[in-house]
Amino acid sequence: MTSTTSNPKSYFDIHTSGIGYIQRVREVPVKGGRKATPFLACTVAALVGPAQNPTRRYFDVRVSGAEAKQLVMPFIGIDDPQQRPLVRFRLGDLWIDPFRRPSGDPAASMKARLLKAELLERSALDEIEYHELLTRGIGYLNNPRMIPNGGDPFLSCSIAALAGPVDEPEYRYIETTVADDSAQHLVQRCIQAVEAKKKVLLAFTLNDMKAEAYVRSKGEHAGEVGGSLKSKLMRIGLIKVDGVQVYPLESTASASEDAPTSEETVNAEDESGGPQPTAATPAPVEEPAQAASF
Structure with a gap:
């Protein structure tokens, strides 16, 4: 299967999908006089973890998708927990907003655009054993390292995920x-x-996105509240080193579950910075023991 690059993507996005409740539906006024149009917003309380005792991750979102607006609009002003709609959702353009609570404590919220929402019956929860909150996108790998963790070390890394216009992400x-x-x-x-x-x-897939707030201790912004996004890296669908694809090596591997969207976006990113090789190397996939590094 070959990917088509005649219509490269013009926009990088980070998509987060899962199941959760819609709450705090409201219209947000916009400054700008009488012609300013308020926008529709809500909170998505995403479910994560075991179905019997899930954690909730809260996203403050602007409702962007036309069908999502139709679904959400009737719930303006209704915030009875028993009436909150259960939906399968997709968010885009994820970002973090750090702030300080009235008590003075640091906090951070996750913000995004609600692109799609599909209404679910609450009985659908009976068929789910574990809730996943999956985030997919592309980005640059930074600072891979082992964390000691008191004798139980684990591998950690930072991802600089790309978002926004391809020519100025x-x-x-x-x-x-x-x-x-x-x-x-x-x-x-x-x-x-x-x-x-x-x-x-x-090209990555993460699970269980969350926000963490902190107070800056150094530099000109010392004392200000900062925030970071944290998650679990579950899958890598594609790797390019200096523009050259090194994983997967088999051309057919690009037809995997979430690779088409990711690979098209990677090609768009390469084209924005000049021509770079994207063809897969015609060689068999190496076994883990034979491939120490790229």
């Missing part, structure tokens, strides 16, 4: 714990390239 920095064995192996293979200051681009 922004970055969303996400600290991740590498939770999957295959992803651990691939990140370890990238360590030499990162240390050599090469650009290592990943």
